[in-house]
Amino acid sequence: MKRLLVVDDNSNFSFSLSIGLKRKCYHVDIANDAFEAIDCLQHNRYDVLIADIRMPKLNGIGLSRIASHFYPGIAIILMSAYDFKEFEEQINGLPAVRIAKPFQLSQLTALIEKSGQDAVIH
Secondary structure (H helix, E strand, O other): OOOOEOOOOOOOHHHHHHHHHHHOOOOEEEEHHHHHHHHHHHOOOOOOOEEEOOOOOHHHHHHHHHHHHHOOOOOEEEEEOOOOHHHHHHHOOOOOEEEEEEOOOHHHHHHHHOOOOOOEEO
């Protein structure tokens, strides 16, 4: 069973997403910001980090850089309700795939199962 860390400052969204992912037989932890996520990463091993790009203090891109540096085996999926082109320069070189909100749970689970392959779902 893959272990996932979902990071989004919208707690209703992350809670709902975690319910759907648990129904698909994933182990899911939730963090409400990047700093809480870093704490989770230090104490647990995750297969996939699923992070919103826009978060206060430290965004999902900064979190992804930290995660990929200290936990090189982790797959990273970046989510955004905004156009990824705004973040293209910052994302460039990150070992992350992207998914645009809103998305179907099946689209996300397909990315989770591919874990690590470059893909973009719009």
